[in-house]
Amino acid sequence: MATRDLTTENFESTVLESDAESGIVLVDFWAEWCGPCRAFAPIYGAASDDNPDVVFAKVDTEANPDLSGAMNIRSIPTLMIFRDGIGVFSQAGALPRRALDDLLGQVRALDMDAVRAEIAAQQADASTSATTA
Numbered sequence: 001m002a003t004r005d006l007t008t009e010n011f012e013s014t015v016l017e018s019d020a021e022s023g024i025v026l027v028d029f030w031a032e033w034c035g036p037c038r039a040f041a042p043i044y045g046a047a048s049d050d051n052p053d054v055v056f057a058k059v060d061t062e063a064n065p066d067l068s069g070a071m072n073i074r075s076i077p078t079l080m081i082f083r084d085g086i087g088v089f090s091q092a093g094a095l096p097r098r099a100l101d102d103l104l105g106q107v108r109a110l111d112m113d114a115v116r117a118e119i120a121a122q123q124a125d126a127s128t129s130a131t132t133a
Contacts, residue, residue, distance in 0.1 A: 003048050004057040008067045016085040021053040028058045029078040037077045040094035047100050084112050
């Protein structure tokens with residue numbers, strides 16, 4: 001499966017309303033001038049071909065500086081992974097294929113009900129802390 005180009009206009013709809021069978025969206029933040037980004041591109045492309053149930057997307061940080069800023073991208077390449085619209089991973093640096101495959105397996109294995117419960121608990125704690133301060 002080919003990677004999708006994301007922009008400010010289609011980022012949210014792609015991540016939140018993914019048509020991926022698995023609900024998983026990987027986003028590679030990159031730039032043409034970035035050597036590590038160019039080295040990671042064939043690994044990312046091959047993983048995309050091998051995982052048709054996952055959306056593999058790319059954000060050109062030069063063409064989309066507002067989106068890159070909004071996502072707090074400070075170094076490229078940066079890989080972010082969303083599952084069911086929830087950010088579950090973010091890390092700068094190119095990954096070898098074996099590490100990318102392992103990471104994808106970990107994301108597939110996540111118990112998303114437990115993830116949502118943890119987020120709700122953190123939000124409740126933050127809300128309680130804000131009202132008592």
